[in-house]
Amino acid sequence: MRVIAGEFKGRPLKAVPGKKTRPTTDKVKEALFHRIGPYFDGGDALDLFAGSGGLGIEALSRGMDHVVFVDQQGQAIKTIQDNVKTFSLSDRCDIFRQDAFRAIKAAHKQGRQFDMIFLDPPYGQVSFDKLLAALRDYNVLRDDALIICEHPPEETLQEDIQGYEYVRTNTYSQTIAVTTYRYKNQEEDYV
Template sequence: MRVIAGEFKGHPINAVSGQKTRPTTDKVKESLFQIIGPFFEGGRALDLFAGSGNLGIEALSRGMDRVTFVDQQFQAIQTIRENVKKLELNKRCDIYRNDAFRAIKAAGKRKKTFDFIFLDPPYGKVPFMKLFTALTEYELLEDGALIICEHSQEEQLPDSFDSYTMLKREEYSSLTQITIYQFSK
């Protein structure tokens, strides 16, 4: 894996060792950032189920001000710390080892809000609708925030619901699909 564009273009990113994570491929990542960016003029992002930190680091490289990384696996958190340290991004990151729902609740208590949320849970293991409900309940989303969901093609997400409107859905392989929503208050 590598950073595709921006300030850290071409720098390698360590993957989490073992089989517990599924990194976003460079092809999917490049396509995704062409849709949502490709570059940013600041902003805050939450990389939930962060794995190696691949998506959040790409966002920082492309101009995001700050990224909060969350994963519940010790090995993933260690890998994120290594990747962030190697690129000297420590001052632009918060890294937490926590369950996704506890992390959402904690961020809400601290009144944190985000312009972008990356959701890439283990396929079929975490209900997206429950994540959306928690994001809304704890008021983590800025008006117009984008929620980027990577999921299996077997898991179909709705076109629109509540304050979320689907902007785009892309299929990348027989397994992977990206669905992007915009939040409106």
Template sequence: MRVISGSAKGRPLKAVPGMGTRPTTDKVKEAVFSMIGPYFDGGRVLDLFAGTGGLSIEALSRGMEAAVLTDTDKKAVETIHQNLKAAGFTDRAEVYRNDALRALRALSRREAQFDLVFLDPPYRLKLIPDLLAELQEGGLLAEGAKVVIEHDAEDAFEGDTGALEWLRRAEYGDTAITIFRHRTGQAPEPEGGR
């Protein structure tokens, strides 16, 4: 694993020891950033279930200015710290060992807002609808923020969800990526089309 592009291009990233974490492959990572970037002019990224931290490190390398990364696994949190150091981003990132929903509530109390959110929960947990609701209810999404979900290809997240506008879905074997964009102050389309 490595940083694919940007200021930290080519820096190697460590994997989390053991079998509990499923790192995003370089192929999927490259595809994700070609859909949402590929580069950024500042902004804040939130990486829930961060694992190695590879996605938010890639976002920082490509121009995001700050990141918040969370994971419940102690080994993952240690690996994130090592990878941030290897990429030279320790001063631009906050890392928390916390449950995702608890982390969202804590960030909401701080009135934090993000321009990019990565959701990559363990497939078996089926947490995505709750996380999308919490992101919106907690006011954590900036206008135009993108939410990138990595999930089991058998699960479908189609159509708009509240103020999250469905943008696209792509499949890579048994993994799928679904992307939403946050829109505020815009009335939803009436039922039955335009």
């Protein structure tokens, strides 16, 4: 695993030891960022189910100002901390060991909003519908925020979700598909 482009291009990323995480391959990461960026003029991102932090660090390398990394697993948090230290990014990120839904609620309480969200939960264990509803209902998305959902190709995510515009689904292999949404603030108070 490495950073594909930007400020830290080519530098290696430490992977989470064991088999509890499923890192996004360099090939998928390159295709994904080419499609959504490839570079950013600032902004804030939330990397839920962050694993090694590879997607968030790639976003920082390509111009995002700040990333919040969230994972429940202790080894993942340690790996993110190590990667952040290696790249001297501690002033551009926050790292939380927390359940994704609690993290969304905490972001709301802190008044945080994001321009980009990476959702890469363990396959089959977390509902994307519930995650997208929580992000919307807790008002943590800026208008036009991109939400990138990694999932198995056999799982079809809904195209019609309140508050979101379906952008597209790309299948990269027999094991990975990425569905992208854009948040459209409908000026409703959900919470």
